[in-house]
Amino acid sequence: MAAYEEQEYNNPFSFRIWMKLFPFFKPYKKFFAITLGLNILLAGVDILVPLFQSYAIDTFIIPDRLDGLGVFTLVYISVIVAQTVCVYVSVHAATSIEMNVGKDLKRAQFKHLQTLSFSYYNTTPVGYIHARVMSDTLRIAGMIAWGLVDMFWALIYVVSVFVIMFMLNAQLAFIITMIVPCIALLTVYFQNRILKWNRKVRRINSQITSAYNEGITGVKTSKSMVIESDNEKRFFEKTSDMHQAAIRSAKLNAVYIPAILFFSSVASAVVLAKGGYMVQENIIKLGTLSVFISYAVVIFEPIQQLARLLAELISC
Known part of the structure; x- marks a missing residue:
C-alpha cells in the first residue's frame, strides 16, 4: 500500500478563486434570487415575532x-403561515442549487481528469x-447554496435587531452589545x-478511501508478496488517526457550544434584572422588556453562525 501525502494548501482567501466558480452558478441565478429574496422576508419575520409578543402583552x-x-390573531397566524411557505420554497430552491451545481462541478472535474498526464x-x-x-x-456546492444565503440572513438579522433594540432602549441594548465581543473572540x-x-479528518478520510481502492485493486499483488498484515497495520493507523482527530473536534465543540450558551444566559439575566x-x-413597558429578553436569547446564534460560515468560506 503506497503512502501518499496530500499537498497542503495554505494560501490566503481570494475572491479571484471564487469568481472562477461563477460560471457554474450563473445558470441557476433564478434560484439564487428566490432564495435571497425569501431569506430577506424570513429575517423580517424573525425580527417581527418578538414585537408581536410585545404588542400582545402591552395591548391585551x-x-x-x-x-x-381576533384581528391580531389572524395577522399573527398569517405571518406564521407565510413564514412556513417561505421556508419551504427557500429550502427547495437552495437544494436545487446544491444538487445542480454539485452535478456540474463533478462533470467538469471528470472532463478535466481526462486531460491530465499519465504521470499524474x-x-x-x-x-x-x-x-x-x-x-x-x-x-x-453546499457552501454556495446554504452558507452564503445563511450569512446573508444572519447579517440582515443581526444589524436589524441591534437597530431596533437601540431605538427601543439604548441602555438595555448596550448591555447586550457588551457581550458581543466575548462571543466573537470565543467563536x-x-x-x-x-x-x-x-x-485533518477530511484529509485522512480521502487517504482511507485511497487505501480501500488500493487494497481491492492490488489484492493479487498483496497476496503474492505476502504483505496483507503490513497493509492492515497501515490501514488501522490511518483509521486511528481519523478517530483521534474526530474526537478532538467533538471535544472542542463540546466546550464551545456551552460557552456560547453561558454568555447568552448572562446577557439574558442582566437584561432581566436591569x-x-x-x-x-x-x-x-413590560412588552419592551419581553422584546429584549427574546432578542438576548437568540441574537448570539446568528452572530455565531456568521463567524462560523465566514471561517468555513475561507477554509474551502
Missing part, C-alpha cells in the same frame, strides 16, 4: 382586554482522486481550531 395582557384580539495517475491514488472529487464538490478562537481538526427594575420604575 396588561390592560386585561380583548378588543382587537502514476503518483496519485485513484481512491484519493475519487474522495476529493466527491467531497470537495459537495462542500463547495474565532474555537472555530479556527475546530476547522483545523475537521480539515429591565425588571426599569419596568417597576415605569421607564419601559
Whole structure:
C-alpha cells in the first residue's frame, strides 16, 4: 500500500478563486434570487415575532382586554403561515442549487481528469482522486447554496435587531452589545481550531478511501508478496488517526457550544434584572422588556453562525 501525502494548501482567501466558480452558478441565478429574496422576508419575520409578543402583552395582557384580539390573531397566524411557505420554497430552491451545481462541478472535474498526464495517475491514488472529487464538490456546492444565503440572513438579522433594540432602549441594548465581543473572540478562537481538526479528518478520510481502492485493486499483488498484515497495520493507523482527530473536534465543540450558551444566559439575566427594575420604575413597558429578553436569547446564534460560515468560506 503506497503512502501518499496530500499537498497542503495554505494560501490566503481570494475572491479571484471564487469568481472562477461563477460560471457554474450563473445558470441557476433564478434560484439564487428566490432564495435571497425569501431569506430577506424570513429575517423580517424573525425580527417581527418578538414585537408581536410585545404588542400582545402591552395591548391585551396588561390592560386585561380583548378588543382587537381576533384581528391580531389572524395577522399573527398569517405571518406564521407565510413564514412556513417561505421556508419551504427557500429550502427547495437552495437544494436545487446544491444538487445542480454539485452535478456540474463533478462533470467538469471528470472532463478535466481526462486531460491530465499519465504521470499524474502514476503518483496519485485513484481512491484519493475519487474522495476529493466527491467531497470537495459537495462542500463547495453546499457552501454556495446554504452558507452564503445563511450569512446573508444572519447579517440582515443581526444589524436589524441591534437597530431596533437601540431605538427601543439604548441602555438595555448596550448591555447586550457588551457581550458581543466575548462571543466573537470565543467563536474565532474555537472555530479556527475546530476547522483545523475537521480539515485533518477530511484529509485522512480521502487517504482511507485511497487505501480501500488500493487494497481491492492490488489484492493479487498483496497476496503474492505476502504483505496483507503490513497493509492492515497501515490501514488501522490511518483509521486511528481519523478517530483521534474526530474526537478532538467533538471535544472542542463540546466546550464551545456551552460557552456560547453561558454568555447568552448572562446577557439574558442582566437584561432581566436591569429591565425588571426599569419596568417597576415605569421607564419601559413590560412588552419592551419581553422584546429584549427574546432578542438576548437568540441574537448570539446568528452572530455565531456568521463567524462560523465566514471561517468555513475561507477554509474551502
